[in-house]
Every structure is written in structure tokens, then in C-alpha cells.
Amino acid sequence: MLAQRTSLFKPSGTAAARAAARAAADAGKEITDLTAGEIWSDLAPTIREGAIEAIDKGVNRYTETVGMMELREALARKVSLDTGQIWKAEEVAVTSGAKQALFNAAMVLLNPGDEVIVPAPYWTTFPAQVLIAGGTPIFVDTRSNDYVPRTEDIKTAVTERTRAVVISTPNNPTGAVYDVQTLKEIAELAINHNVWVIFDECYGDFVHGHYNHYSIVSVVPEIRSRTLIVNSFSKSLALAGWRIGYVAGPTEVIDAARALQSHTTSNPNVIAQHAVLTHLQRGDSGYERELRSRLTSARQMGLEILSYLKRIPVPKAQGSFYFYLDLTNLLAPETSNPMTGDADTVVHSLLAEAGVATVSGSAFGDPAGIRLSYGVSLERLEAGLGRLVGILNGWEQHVASQR
Structure with missing residues (x-):
């Protein structure tokens, strides 16, 4: 009944990730939402x-x-x-x-x-x-x-x-x-x-x-x-x-x-x-400078936390306000690895187990990546990334214990 062109595309993957985060929060779960491509800030x-x-x-x-x-x-x-x-x-x-x-x-x-x-x-x-x-x-x-x-x-x-x-x-x-x-x-x-x-x-x-x-x-x-x-x-x-x-x-x-x-x-x-x-x-560019300074601090703190990841390389995060994690090593085929699968599996598990909402790389044509926004407050970012690292390293420890 719909036009043929509607079969060519699906709802935005980033929008779907935000919706999943909202649904979990509405269900009463404490969620750190790292999905949105926006900065939490007052107006200039x-x-x-x-x-x-x-x-x-x-x-x-x-x-x-x-x-x-x-x-x-x-x-x-x-x-x-x-x-x-x-x-x-x-x-x-x-x-x-x-x-x-x-x-x-x-x-x-x-x-x-x-x-x-x-x-x-x-x-x-x-x-x-x-x-x-x-x-x-x-x-x-x-x-x-x-x-x-x-x-x-x-x-x-x-x-x-x-x-x-x-x-x-x-x-x-x-x-x-x-x-x-x-x-x-x-x-x-x-x-x-x-x-x-x-x-x-x-x-x-x-x-x-x-x-x-x-x-x-x-x-x-x-x-x-x-x-x-x-x-x-x-x-x-x-x-x-x-x-x-x-x-x-x-x-x-x-x-x-x-x-x-x-x-x-x-x-x-x-x-x-x-x-x-x-x-x-x-405008005198003061607002922009303050915004960049805040994001620089968030990036630095985030990279320090992510440096504790064991099987995932620390992202370079050269620009924008995203950390993009390469999960290839984490998802390597291993019979004892509970996370065999793709980025979707990791994203769903992080939301359920850590209360951290991220965007699966499958939305971006990459089944082995996830995107994390650091445009949120420093407090929420620190708490969310800490839980994320704990969960991902916990899976690594599970793999090691089964070897």
C-alpha cells in the first residue's frame, strides 16, 4: 500500500538508539544516554x-x-x-x-x-x-x-x-x-x-x-x-x-x-x-570558545577512562564529540566468549546491564563499532563510561577464565 521508495530506507539508526534509551528510562531504569548528536548546553x-x-x-x-x-x-x-x-x-x-x-x-x-x-x-x-x-x-x-x-x-x-x-x-x-x-x-x-x-x-x-x-x-x-x-x-x-x-x-x-x-x-x-x-x-566567539573548552575537558576525561579497556583500542577522537570504539577484538570468534555476535549485541547488553545507551555501528555500515557521544555533562559521562568499561572488561575476564 505504501510507495515503493519507502522500502529503500529505515528510520534513522541514531534516532532509534535515542528512542531505545528513552524507553528504558521511561520504564524506570537509570540511563546514561550517550546516543545523541547534540551538546547539552545553555543557549548563547x-x-x-x-x-x-x-x-x-x-x-x-x-x-x-x-x-x-x-x-x-x-x-x-x-x-x-x-x-x-x-x-x-x-x-x-x-x-x-x-x-x-x-x-x-x-x-x-x-x-x-x-x-x-x-x-x-x-x-x-x-x-x-x-x-x-x-x-x-x-x-x-x-x-x-x-x-x-x-x-x-x-x-x-x-x-x-x-x-x-x-x-x-x-x-x-x-x-x-x-x-x-x-x-x-x-x-x-x-x-x-x-x-x-x-x-x-x-x-x-x-x-x-x-x-x-x-x-x-x-x-x-x-x-x-x-x-x-x-x-x-x-x-x-x-x-x-x-x-x-x-x-x-x-x-x-x-x-x-x-x-x-x-x-x-x-x-x-x-x-x-x-x-x-x-x-x-x-557574538564575540566567547560562547564557542567555552563550548570547545568544555568538550576538550570531556574528551580528555573520557579518553582516560577508556584507556582501561582491555581488548578495545582507545579511540583517537580527533574531531567532533564522539568516541568511536572498534569492537573487532572483543567480537573475535571464541567459543567461550559471551559476546560473539555484532555491535547490536553489545549495544543491547550495555543498555540492559550497564544502563548506558550507545549507537551501534550497524547504523553506520559497520557491524563492529559503537559510537559514544561526550556532549553530555561531565558527571554523566564519567559515570556512564565507568560502567561501560566495567561491563566490557568483565566480558574479557569471563573469556580469560574459560580458557
Whole structure:
């Protein structure tokens, strides 16, 4: 009875993990939820001021479909600063979060049968939206290279049907940060094969240690005419629920996205637009610095706790705010190992035995990984990771005792 396209995708794996955590909590179990791709934080003062001022002024009318001109101009200045190139408002569309920016990109770029190269593990929405648009996701495994794709593997995946390659750095779910050389090689490959680059930098504000985030357009300026830069304020300003993002790219793509968006959501939330505009005009980056400092502390504490894991490598966690655990050794076939299976088994057991909610790597195309968010409070993170390590090491001790 349903449209055939509904068989092409399932509900988001991350959303399903959050729902499982809520269900366990509703059942009376004490849960530490490490599933969400959001930061637990108060609003930036300028965001609050901008929203309240807009409400007090009675702002309640439609804006231009792809956002207020003043906001698009401010975003063009931001992208210009980020990339070292001059961008105009006509090259920017404001969207209801990065998901809509990516959906617009898929719908205006892809024809049925087109292929899109997606490095794996991947954010669950990337392949789903390709399928919705009638395309075919082609996965390139990155697990053997610290979750960064090898250019030769991408090149091998290119065919005459290849239309685009998706780049997510800092990466969700793995936290990997792509280096300059990798970005340069991918850009040159895309130029040589006439392929679009969909560049998701939603976690670009969160890189750690000696790592740095680079825009692919700043690394290879010639790729700009074939690149869509996708970003949002869900992460950098902890505004996940406000649904405000943007896409920057060639004017013909932005014009097509405008036409599409006029028939889907129309303009993004007007109060959120005013709030972000106020922040861009008045903010001094103090809120962002404080947010990064807090996440740096959470990362450091989390890595110290995870260093006690016995059969699981400590994640590098180069960027974003996720720890991505490789469970390959833990899940190695052993007749006495109670955890033979896949990441789903581990996730269910952690929720039941430790009260810790995580996201299975199966949502990201990896049956041997789990994602943990450290965007929660330090107290909850410390308690949750402590229980997680205890449970996982307990399984290791069980294996040892049976040998």
C-alpha cells in the first residue's frame, strides 16, 4: 500500500538508539544516554537575545524561501572567512538544519541511477537520501586506514555513473579529521572525473590536539565550482532542536534548491533565523570558545577512562564529540566468549546491564563499532563510561577464565 521508495530506507539508526534509551528510562531504569548528536548546553546569550527581540517585535511572517537576505549575507561573510575566498549571498541557502541542505543537494544533483561515493562508516542519513533521490550509494571502507578514505579506493569506486562523493570531516560517527593531502587528492580526483563534492563540515568547530579542520575549497580553490559546503548551527552553537543550517555552492545549484525548498518546507524558522543573525552580528566567539573548552575537558576525561579497556583500542577522537570504539577484538570468534555476535549485541547488553545507551555501528555500515557521544555533562559521562568499561572488561575476564 505504501510507495515503493519507502522500502529503500529505515528510520534513522541514531534516532532509534535515542528512542531505545528513552524507553528504558521511561520504564524506570537509570540511563546514561550517550546516543545523541547534540551538546547539552545553555543557549548563547546572543541567540537568546536575538530570539526574544524577534518575538517582541512580533516577527511572524514568511521570509525569502532560502532565508533572509541579511542572514545570507552574514553567512556569505562567514564562508568567505572560512575558505579564504569571496562568497556572495546568492551562493548561500539557509535550510531547516543540515539534513535539509543535504536533501536539497541530493534532489537537485542526482538522476535515477547516479552513483554517490560514501566513505564508511558513514552518517546514516547520507545513503538514505541518495536512495530517496533515486541514486545508488557506493561505499568505500575506511576502517583499515584510521577511518580516512584512501584516494586509490575512491578512484577504484569511480565509474561512468559516479555523480558525487560525500566528505564528512570532522567525521560523524568516527571523529576522524581528514588531512590536507587527503582533501587535495580527493579534490583533484573529483575535478578529473567531473564529480561533485558534497562537503559536510558540521563538526568543523570541534577539532582536538594538533589536528586542524580545512575546507576542501581552501585546499584546492578550483574545486569550488563543483562543491557544495554543508554546515549547521546544531553543533557549533548547540542548537540541534532549532533546525537551522545552510548550504553554499554555485548559484545554479542554490537557485534549484530554492525552487525545491519552495515546495517542501519553504523558509526555515524565522525566529531561529533572527537569533542566528544576531549572534553573527554581535557574538564575540566567547560562547564557542567555552563550548570547545568544555568538550576538550570531556574528551580528555573520557579518553582516560577508556584507556582501561582491555581488548578495545582507545579511540583517537580527533574531531567532533564522539568516541568511536572498534569492537573487532572483543567480537573475535571464541567459543567461550559471551559476546560473539555484532555491535547490536553489545549495544543491547550495555543498555540492559550497564544502563548506558550507545549507537551501534550497524547504523553506520559497520557491524563492529559503537559510537559514544561526550556532549553530555561531565558527571554523566564519567559515570556512564565507568560502567561501560566495567561491563566490557568483565566480558574479557569471563573469556580469560574459560580458557
